[in-house]
Amino acid sequence: MERGRSTSSSENLLDDFEDDYVVKSIGAFGVWQATVCVIAALVRSAAIWNMLSIIFLTPATQFVCVKFEDNATVLAQNSTCYNNCVEYMYYEEVLERTLISEFGLICDGAWKASFTQSMLMFGFLIGVSLFGWISDRFGRRIGLIISCTLNITFMLAVPFSQSYWIFNTLRLFIGMASGGTMIISLVFIIEIVGPQHREAAGSLAILPDGLAQGLLSVFAYYSVDWRMFLMEYAIASVVIYMFIVFLPESPRWLMSKDSNMSLSNDDEQNIWTQSINGCYSNCHWYYNDYPHVCATRTYWLHDPRHHRLCSNLHYIRSPLCLHF
Incomplete structure (x- = not known):
């Protein structure tokens, strides 16, 4: 009778794993997820600055x-x-010199002031689609690093524009990179937390946007002209982007790519050893909550989801040095 209840309990446990394997393995929300979400949310600041800087560039x-x-x-x-x-x-x-006075965007050239923002938003449209594909194909982290690198490169170059059309060309590329940053950072946040926390995480992720808007006026207050204004928040973006090196890859993206599917017997034995010495030590709450899972060795060894997640678990958590 006792053996039957134990078997039934194990079967129920395995059924629970089918609901959300990532959550069952690394938890739905904790200090690690919160830290990743904060970094991903702050990365959006540069895109917000690029999008709203037009207020001070063409007043x-x-x-x-x-x-x-x-x-x-x-x-x-x-x-x-x-x-x-x-x-x-x-x-x-506000500024002693803006795009209006620099390039004479008045009278017959007044349409060029609004066209500047149109170029940026057109870049956003391209960037969302392009970097959405890149993040799906090569990973969220890779896509975010590429978009942020391109973004900061063109942001540092645009203050040195010597003509209106050079400025707009650079703004187009800035829009593309900013669009990628916006979409990937949000997907990153949604995927890193458990399903029960996604609505709250998605809503809280846009709170730093308001702070970014407020800081934009501070940059303008301490700027002499539009070139200095753009350079100030470009340098601030460099500081923020330095934190993306600490971001791990999305565990859900790793799971979706079916990595480590083909394993030899030796690999299976190594992973089994790692799961006892590595995964359980890093995720001690998991072992404490479900200690009898250790007895279900056959399930672990032949479940490719465990192979993928366990082999990548150390990589996922290592960048932030948050081993619990």
């Missing part, structure tokens, strides 16, 4: 003509365009 600007052709004397009106005007003076409120 509503008043101007007046101060020089006419043939030195004609004309009583010029504020924010009025003249065909014979050869020089305008701009009234700036």
Whole structure:
């Protein structure tokens, strides 16, 4: 009778594993998941800065003509365009020099101010699709590193733009990289926590966006012109992006790729040894909660999900040095 109850209990336990194997192995939410979520959420800040910086780059600007052709004397009106005007003076409120005054985006060229943001958002559209595919094909971590590296490279280059069209070309690539950063970081957060915490994690992940918006005004306050403004938050982005080296690969992506499916008998024995000495020591709550799983050796050895997760578990947790 006792043996029958034990067998039934083991079968129920194995059925529970079918629900969410990753959660059963590494937990639904803890210090490790919280740390990863915070880093992934902060990475979004650079994309928010790129998207909202247009507020200070092309603000509503008043101007007046101060020089006419043939030195004609004309009583010029504020924010009025003249065909014979050869020089305008701009009234700036925050930055001493913006894209409006730098590239003369007024009168016939006024449409270029909004076109700048259109180029960025078009890049976002491309980046979301492109880096979504890259993250699915090569991994969330690889996709995030690539998008962040490209993002910071073009962000550091754009303040040195010498023409309007060079600026917009760089903004297009910045938009592509920022789109990748936005989409991958959110997927990272959703996949790293258990299903019961996904709604809360997804909602809390956008809280740093508000902080990023507030910091944007601080950057503008301490900037002289648009070049200094862009360089300030580009340098801040470098500091934030340094933390992505501590991000592990998404365990759910590793599971989905069926790695380590083909194992020899020696490999199985090694993994069995690692599961006793490695996985259980790193995930002690798992062993404490389900100690009788050790007796189900046949199940562990022939379940490829355990091979994949156990062999990658040390890799997943090692970057943050959070062994529990």
